Amino acid sequence: MQHLKTAKALALASACAAALWTGAAVADPDLTAELVIDGELHLVTRAPSDDVVTPNLPERYSGWLFRTADTRALQMDDFANPAMLAVEQGADLWSTADGTAGQSCQDCHGDAEESMAGVRAHMPHVNANGVLWSMEDYVNNCRTERMGAEAWRWSGEQMVAMTSYIAMQSRGMPVDVQIDGAAAPYWEQGREMYYTRYGELELSCANCHEESYGRMIRADHLSQGQINGFPTYRLKNAGMVSIHNRFRGCIRDTRAETFAEGSDEFRALELYVASRGNGLSVEGVTVRP
Amino acid sequence: MLTRRDTLAIGLGASAVAMLPMAALADAVEDAVAAYTGGAAMEDGGVTITAPEIAENGNTVPISIEAAGATEIVLIATGNPTPNVGRFTFGPGSGAPMIATRIRLGRTQDVMAIAKMADGTFKTTRVEVKVTIGGCGG
Amino acid sequence: MTDVRPRIRLPRNAAAGDSITVKTLINHDMESGQRRNSAGETIPRQIINRFTCEFNGAMVIDAALEPAISANPYMEFEALVPASGEFVFTWYDDNGEVYTATEAFEVS
Numbered sequence: 001m002q003h004l005k006t007a008k009a010l011a012l013a014s015a016c017a018a019a020l021w022t023g024a025a026v027a028d029p030d031l032t033a034e035l036v037i038d039g040e041l042h043l044v045t046r047a048p049s050d051d052v053v054t055p056n057l058p059e060r061y062s063g064w065l066f067r068t069a070d071t072r073a074l075q076m077d078d079f080a081n082p083a084m085l086a087v088e089q090g091a092d093l094w095s096t097a098d099g100t101a102g103q104s105c106q107d108c109h110g111d112a113e114e115s116m117a118g119v120r121a122h123m124p125h126v127n128a129n130g131v132l133w134s135m136e137d138y139v140n141n142c143r144t145e146r147m148g149a150e151a152w153r154w155s156g157e158q159m160v161a162m163t164s165y166i167a168m169q170s171r172g173m174p175v176d177v178q179i180d181g182a183a184a185p186y187w188e189q190g191r192e193m194y195y196t197r198y199g200e201l202e203l204s205c206a207n208c209h210e211e212s213y214g215r216m217i218r219a220d221h222l223s224q225g226q227i228n229g230f231p232t233y234r235l236k237n238a239g240m241v242s243i244h245n246r247f248r249g250c251i252r253d254t255r256a257e258t259f260a261e262g263s264d265e266f267r268a269l270e271l272y273v274a275s276r277g278n279g280l281s282v283e284g285v286t287v288r289p
Numbered sequence: 290m291l292t293r294r295d296t297l298a299i300g301l302g303a304s305a306v307a308m309l310p311m312a313a314l315a316d317a318v319e320d321a322v323a324a325y326t327g328g329a330a331m332e333d334g335g336v337t338i339t340a341p342e343i344a345e346n347g348n349t350v351p352i353s354i355e356a357a358g359a360t361e362i363v364l365i366a367t368g369n370p371t372p373n374v375g376r377f378t379f380g381p382g383s384g385a386p387m388i389a390t391r392i393r394l395g396r397t398q399d400v401m402a403i404a405k406m407a408d409g410t411f412k413t414t415r416v417e418v419k420v421t422i423g424g425c426g427g
Numbered sequence: 428m429t430d431v432r433p434r435i436r437l438p439r440n441a442a443a444g445d446s447i448t449v450k451t452l453i454n455h456d457m458e459s460g461q462r463r464n465s466a467g468e469t470i471p472r473q474i475i476n477r478f479t480c481e482f483n484g485a486m487v488i489d490a491a492l493e494p495a496i497s498a499n500p501y502m503e504f505e506a507l508v509p510a511s512g513e514f515v516f517t518w519y520d521d522n523g524e525v526y527t528a529t530e531a532f533e534v535s
Contacts, residue, residue, distance in 0.1 A: 380486025384446025
C-alpha cells in the first residue's frame with residue numbers, strides 16, 4: 001500500500017507542476033474524438049477508472065485518443081488499415097494444416113469468429129494448471145502438444161499474424177481480465193513492476209504512463225500505455241508489434257537490461273497493464289506511430 | 290549503444306546536420322526537377338497537396354495530390370536523400386488527376402508536386418511537413 | 428518475401444460513366460536500400476517500382492515508384508467506369524516478380 005500512496009503523492013505533485021507548466025510541452029488527448037470503424041462499429045475509448053486497479057487515473061483512455069488525426073483515420077478504415085494485412089495472413093494460417101498431426105487450427109476450433117470470440121478480451125489468463133499464460137502461450141501449446149508443429153517465435157511474423165487474427169474476433173468487446181483468485185499473485189507481481197524504476201534513466205511505467213500521459217517526451221505524445229490495441233501496426237516499424245515486444249522496447253529505452261519476450265515477468269506485467277484497461281474496447285489491430 | 294554524449298550531440302547537432310548537406314540537397318532537387326521539366330518554367334498553383342502539418346512518424350506519411358487538367362503528377366521530397374518519390378501518369382481510364390498514398394520523409398521538409406498539363410506546361414506547389422524525430426518510441 | 432497479397436477496394440455500385448474511387452494495398456517491405464543490418468552492411472534495395480491499373484484495357488494509372496513510398500504501399504485514385512468490365516492491377520517488383528490482381532465491376 002505504501003507504493004500507491006507514494007505514487008499518488010507524486011501524481012499530485014506532477015499534476016500541479018503540469019498545470020503550472022504552460023506551452024508546447026503539454027498536448028492533451030483529443031477526448032472528443034470518436035473511434036468508429038467503417039462508419040459502423042463504435043469502439044469504447046474512454047472507460048471509468050476504479051479504486052483497485054487505477055486509483056491514480058481519473059479515467060482510462062485508449063492510446064488511439066492520443067494520436068494525430070491522420071493516424072487515427074488510418075485505423076478507422078478496415079481497408080486502408082495496414083494492420084489488416086497481418087489479420088489476413090492470420091486467417092490464412094488459421095486454415096492451413098501444419099505439423100505431424102496434419103491439422104489446422106480450423107480443424108479443431110472451427111470458425112474463429114465463433115470459437116475465438118472473447119478470447120483476446122480475457123488475455124492473459126491463468127490456465128488449467130494455475131499458470132498465467134499469454135495468448136502466444138496458448139497458441140504454441142496447441143501447436144506443439146496437439147498439432148505436432150514447431151512453436152512459433154513470440155514476435156515472429158506468423159505468431160503476430162495469428163494473435164492479430166484472434167484479437168480481431170474480440171474487437172468491440174470490453175477488456176475484462178481476471179485479477180483475483182489464481183491470477184492475484186501474478187497481478188501483484190505486475191503491479192510491483194509497473195511502479196519500479198528501471199534503468200540508468202530510472203523510469204517506471206507509472207512515471208510516464210500514469211503521471212505524465214498527455215505530455216510530450218521529446219517528440220512522442222505519451223499515452224496511458226494501454227494494451228487493448230495490441231497487436232498494433234507501428235508506423236515506425238511499418239510492421240506489427242506484439243505486447244512483449246513493446247514492453248522490451250520501453251524498458252530498453254530506460255537504458256535497462258530488459259526482460260525477454262515470453263518471460264514470466266512480462267506475462268505478469270501484461271496482466272497488470274491489461275487490467276488497467278478493463279472496460280476499454282478490444283480494438284482488434286490498431287495503428288500507432 | 291548510444292552514450293549520453295551521443296544523445297546530446299544528436300539533439301544539438303540535429304540542426305547542424307540539417308544545415309550541412311543543404312547545398313547538395315538543393316542540387317539534387319534541382320536536378321530532379323530539371324530532369325522532369327527539361328528546364329521549362331513552372332507556374333505556381335493549380336496543384337493541391339494534402340499532407341499533415343506534423344507527421345506523427347516519418348516512415349508513413351499519408352499524402353494526396355490533385356491537379357485539375359493534369360496528365361501526370363510528379364512528387365518530390367526536397368529533403369530526402371533521393372528527392373524523387375513517384376511519378377503518376379493518368380491514362381484514358383482515369384476518373385480524375387489525383388493520387389493518395391503514403392510516403393517516407395526523413396526529416397522536416399517541403400514536399401513538392403509538379404503537374405504536367407495536357408498542353409505540356411507545368412504547374413507546381415509545395416507544402417512543409419514537419420517530421421519529428423521520436424522520443425521514447427522504443 | 429512472404430506471400431504477397433494485394434487488396435482491392437471498389438465501391439459497391441456505380442452508374443455507367445461514373446468516376447469511382449479505387450483503393451489498393453499490398454504487403455511489401457519496400458526495402459529502401461538505405462538501411463543497414465546489425466553487421467553494418469547495407470540491406471539491398473527491393474521495392475515495388477511500378478504499379479498500373481487498367482479497366483477494360485484502358486490505362487487508368489501508371490505509377491513509377493521510388494523507395495520513398497512507404498512499406499505496404501497504399502494507392503488511392505479515381506477510375507472511369509463507362510460500362511461493366513474488369514479491373515487489372517499489376518505491381519512490378521525490383522526482383523523481376525510481377526504481382527497481379529483482377530476484380531470484376533458491374534455498373535447499374
